Amino acid sequence: MTDHAFTLNEIRKMWQAGADMASRNTLPAHCTASAVLLHASQVLVIEHKNLNRWLFPGGHIDAGELPDEAARRELYEETGMSGTLISSSPVEIDFHPIPANSKRGEPAHFHIDFRYLFSLNAAQAGHPDWEEIVSMKWVSPHDVPISPLLRKSCFFD
Secondary structure (H helix, E strand, C coil): CCHHHCCHHHHHHHHHCCCCCCCCCCCCEEEEEEEEEEECCEEEEEEECCCCEEECCEEECCCCCCHHHHHHHHHHHHHCEEEEECCCCCCEEEEEEECCECCCCECCEEEEEEEEEEEEEEEEECCCCCCCEEEEEEECHHHCCCCHHHHHHCCCC
């Protein structure tokens, strides 16, 4: 599956047909949520164990959960950090391919990732989930592929 094989128009048709876009079983695309965590003019990224990529902490939306709630939960589950939601509206919606995962029996598909801006709650810290992530680090927002609108939302330009 290539980036060009699936269009936003096809996603619209799925929504119109009543597909549960938050379910990880909805294919060939479904919604996910990520946390863009801000602290000292930097953002937190994680190295995802299965994808071997640096990403914002995030993941699938559980049944009955709002996307911003999923972003907050995933932030804590993956990093042990918590944050204060800055806006209940996503600051960016990213569309990216996910390779097939034979361990989970999942074919290649797409994630429609709703990204939410959080500020770090420094007083609360747990433990990272080393089963899911390899490492994490704070980076300049200029070092991650984000849109100019998100960069502006993060007060970096």
